[in-house]
Amino acid sequence: MSDSMSLPRVRVATTSLAGCFGCHMSFLDMDERLLELAKVVEFDRSPLTDIKHCGPCDIGLIEGGVCNAENVHVLREFRRNCKTLVAVGACAINGGLPAQRNHLDLGDCLQQVYVKRDGIEEGGVPDDPELPLLLDRVHPIHEVVRVDYFIPGCPPSGDAIWKFLTDLIGGRTPRLPHPLLRFD
Amino acid sequence: MQDAERIAAQAVERHRREPSQLLQILVETQDGIGYLPAAALTRIADLLELPRARVEGVAGFYSFLYTEPVGRYRILFSDNIIDRMLGTRGLMESLCRRLEVSPGQVSPGGEVSVDVTSCTGMGDQGPAVLVNGLAVTRLDEARVERIASLVRAGTPLAEWPAEYFRVDDNIRRRGSLLGDDFVPGAALQAAMVRGRTGWLEEVRLSGLRGRGGAGFTTAVKWMACRDAPGADKVVVCNADEGEPGTFKDRVLLASQAERVFEGMTLAAWATGARQGLLYLRGEYRYLLKHLRAVLALRRAAGLLGPRILGEAGFDFDIDIHLGAGAYVCGEETALLESLEGKRGTPRIRPPFPVTHGYLGRPTVVNNVETLAKTTLIALQGGAAFAATGTPQSTGTKLLSISGDCAYPGVYEYPFGVTIAHVLEDCGAHDPQVVQVGGASGVTIAGHEFHRRIAFEDVPTAGAFMVFDGRRDPFEMARNFVHFFAHESCGFCTPCRVGTALLKGYMDKLASGKGAKMDLADIEWLDRLLKNASHCGLGSSAPNPVIDTLIKFRPAYERRLVSLDFKPAFDLDAALETARRMTGRDDPGAHLDWREEV
Known part of the structure; x- marks a missing residue:
């Protein structure tokens, strides 16, 4: 039995809030290193496992900003359960593309999309309680909960995510060297 | 058009x-x-x-330049913490109400705009405003009412009561500089008798250090400029006294202008400069006429111009440049940029101004008080000057005292005076905090009142703001943080973004939404500003926060809610628009703050 097998495996949860899943795709870009990672990591709630709710975890990776009430609930669930919470990518860190609506009035936005838009016959803002309500502005996740680390990039490269996670799991303060530290 | x-x-x-x-x-x-x-x-x-x-x-x-129309009457309230303690906020509301205008807006007919501005240097006789650039002091409700009617009647400023524009010197304690009768030309004559080298040697013996804050040795600066290659040297007097709570240069310019100009001429004698520039902060524009008149007198007396006092080859004259509301221009390289007609962005040093200054020429930049002090050295000799003060801080220092004390004004003390001594002299009855050196200075708590004003202990450019038991050190720090966020020149990211973030955190705490996490973030930001900023503005911007967090931590902690983290905004209120648009009010249409983690 190798050393890594004798250690308890690190439990990781991931989710995408107001994001495009691009950061998750980038996560998969770790390619064959995923197998390496799988030796030391087990996944909790994540699009990879389809587990619906998060249990106690070591690391939570959050893609995307906070645009609606459901995002708030999910983010709070992650914060409650994860020892270390990481903002992954431009949207989680700054609001990113979804935050482009922040300079518009939400009421005007909803009117434009659901009521006034050309081709809409019987317009109306959807009001089904199943649907989460939109916040008036899109927020980066650190404005809603405490966040421990940030991996910038749109998306961060698979190499950057790999470097960050191996640092974190290895007990080193995560440090992205210059070529990996980018904001685009 | x-x-x-x-x-x-x-x-x-x-x-x-x-x-x-x-x-x-x-x-x-x-x-x-x-x-x-x-x-x-x-x-x-x-x-x-x-x-x-x-x-x-x-x-x-520049804050005082407008690319959009402003009111024909432009009224700016000085927004330093001292003015606020004197009631500016209430007076501003009252004036806005009477004139039916909102702060920061121009009235519909274009008659008037009312807004705030950084400290105008009238802390000893506030609350103060600038009306079309001219200082109006000692505002109270009656004066506000009268000003409102003058504005409504469209009375030209020239016809307003002269009393409104009266600026007192409020000199409360005179030492060797303020106590001495000065005969224009006498110091210059004494220095010229010693010869250029002999004069510089006296300055060296005096141990004089700059009074603008940094405390650089004046003789070293002058020698470096004299020895720098280039024949077209320049002497600049830094009268951009923007540090909140400082007004001693205002008093020197008003009552000792002869000395200041003579000090510039003495610097020219030492360095061989032929051109002098005085950079006057826009807020002191009311002094311009007086200063120009003094310059004219000195030219007529042969103390400026070609062949000063008949000395062949000693040609020197002085121009006055007017600033336009930018604190950062008090930093000497930003001031040079501004003198050159540019944005006041600090330069990278080295090269230093003594070799590459105004238009790339060797330049001496000295504070108003430093230059005035050189006249004492010329008259008494360097050794006599060095006989007062402390070993590393010779001579006297002018303090601008304001805040919770009976006798605000300008005090001259030998260096080495204790803060407790000063507090007693100015009639401070219940001092709890003293902010020495302005917003960028040092916050002194009660247990430190034995400390001394000197470069060896508590250095200062002159501000001395007193706060008694009624005041909140957190609000003082927050006021200064707002000041720095406004005055950041925007050139470097650590300062431009860092001061704005720090302001956000202080406002979050002030609104009762702070958590322990925010204190950790504030301390991280303090370090970032200190270590990564391009110039002294950014690196000293966190000073009041650093000091108050150490010395008055409960003033922060009592604002925290006992949570790990608290958002700065109300999440449930952020759903209000969507609730209205969908007509929903079910449990899913709300976010409960009790579920915050």
Whole structure:
């Protein structure tokens, strides 16, 4: 039995809030290193496992900003359960593309999309309680909960995510060297 | 608009189409038009053969230059913490109510605009406002009522009661500088008898250090400038006294202008400079006429101009440049940029101004008080000057004392005086906090009142703000943080973004939404500002926060809610628009703060 097998495996949860899943795709870009990672990591709630709710975890990776009430609930669930919470990518860190609506009035936005838009016959803002309500502005996740680390990039490269996670799991303060530290 | 272009063209011609005069040209153009319309900027750029963006960049940099129309009466309340303690906020609300205008807005007819500005240097006789650039002091409800009616009646400023514009010197304690009768020319004569080298040797013996805050040895600066290659040396007097709570240079310029100009001339004698520039902060514009009159007197007396006091080869004259509301221009390299008609962005040093200063020429930049002090050295000799003060801080220091004390004003003490001694003299009855050195200075708590004013212990450019038991040290720090966020020149990211973030955190705490996490973030930001900023503005911006967090931590902690983290905004309120648009009010349409983690 190798050393890594004798250690308890690190439990990781991931989710995408107001994001495009691009950061998750980038996560998969770790390619064959995923197998390496799988030796030391087990996944909790994540699009990879389809587990619906998060249990106690070591690391939570959050893609995307906070645009609606459901995002708030999910983010709070992650914060409650994860020892270390990481903002992954431009949207989680700054609001990113979804935050482009922040300079518009939400009421005007909803009117434009659901009521006034050309081709809409019987317009109306959807009001089904199943649907989460939109916040008036899109927020980066650190404005809603405490966040421990940030991996910038749109998306961060698979190499950057790999470097960050191996640092974190290895007990080193995560440090992205210059070529990996980018904001685009 | 043709009028605007004509006024702009006249200003350009008055300054002989000299691009380095751009700031002065903009100030004068605005004087003629009321603001700086786009057409005027274009005309100025064409005539000076400068890129349009360069002209607009300068116009956009200075607080007192306006590229949009402002009121015919432009009323700016000094927003330093001391003015606030004297009740500015209430007076401003009252004035706005009487004039039916909101702060920061121009009244519909364009008559008046009311807003706030950084400390105007009237802490000893506030609350103070600037009306069209001129200082009005000792505001109270009665004065506000009268001002409102003068504005409504459209009375020209020249017909307002002169009493409103009275600025007192409030000199409370005189030492060797303020206590001495000065005969113009006497110091110059004494220095000229010693010869240029002999004079500089006296300055060296005096141990004089700069009074603007940094405390650099004056003789070393003068020698470096004298020895720098280039025959066209310059002496600059830094009268951009923008540090909140400081007003001693205002008093020197008002009552000791002869000494200040003579000090500049003494610097010219030591360095061989032929040109002198005094950079006067825009807030002290009311002093301009007086200063120009003193310059004219000195020219008539042969103390300025060619062959000073008959000495062949000793030619020196002084021009006054007017600032336009930018604290950062008090930093010497930003001041040089501003003198050259540019945005006040600090330069990278080295090279230092003594070798590459104004227009790349060797330049001495000294504070008003430093220059005034050199006249004492000329008259008494360097050794006599060094006999007062402490070993590393010779001579006396002017303090601008304001806040919770019976006798605010200017006090002159030998260096080494204890803070407790000063507090007793100024009639501070229940002092809890003293902010020495202005917003960028040191916060002194009660257990430190034995400390001494000197470069060895508590250095200061002169501000001494007293706070008694009624005051909240957190609010003091927050006021200063707002000041720095406003005054950041925007050139480097750590300062531009860091001061804005720090302001956000302080406001979050003030609104009762702070958590322990925020204190950790504030401390991280403090370090970032201190270590990564381009100039002293950014690196000293966190000082009041660093000091108060150490010395008055409960003032922060009592604002925290006992949570790990608290958002700065109300999440449930953020759903309100969507609730209204969907007509929903079910449990899923709300976010409960009790579920915050």
